[in-house]
Amino acid sequence: MEVEVSDLEGKLATGSDSNMPPNSLDDSLNRSLEELNLAKRELTARLRAIVSIKRQLDNAPSQSELIQYEHRFSELSAHIQLQQTRKLYATYNALLEIKDLILKETSLLNSINSQFQDAIAGPIGRMKLLESMEGIVKGRQQKLDKAQIGLQEELKI
Known part of the structure; x- marks a missing residue:
């Protein structure tokens, strides 16, 4: 994407955007939006996995809780x-x-x-x-x- 952006900036700077079809910018923008949405979905899935693991860790008793349980059982x-x-x-x-x-x-x-x-x-x-x-x-x-x-x-x- 960075390469494409630098190419577009170079073409704009030289004024050669007239030979670039107008649909290619829309296609490039759509492709970039799709990649952004895909990255968001991946990040959301990763975040859900992290939250799930945090919940599991919170459900496990800590060392002090285990000691307290042991005292109560005794x-x-x-x-x-x-x-x-x-x-x-x-x-x-x-x-x-x-x-x-x-x-x-x-x-x-x-x-x-x-x-x-x-x-x-x-x-x-x-x-x-x-x-x-x-x-x-x-x-x-x-x-x-x-x-x-x-x-x-x-x-x-």
Whole structure:
């Protein structure tokens, strides 16, 4: 294009534009406009590609964001582990309590079994057996009430 421009300037300076057809200037101008439009399209496509890459880079987290995510995940993990540990302790305590109750019941049943024949033999033994059985029933009812209250509190929580 620069060569053509310098040729045209040279022809204009010498005054020999009369031998140049008038359509050649229009053709040259049209060709230059087409080349300019083509260059604009290429530049626009390149600019779109650059903007797309910039968006992708903006979507990728930076080093400080990654460190912040890591800290939050570790805090969340510690919190979850603490909750799980509390649940495990509660389960262990409940099972330990059940074990104690079962051992007491087993001991009571063994005691009743060993002394049942002696207790039924006389009226005083029968009264003592009845009183001890009533005491056992009252104790079990109290334990049951306490367990139901604990269950209701846990359900509320």
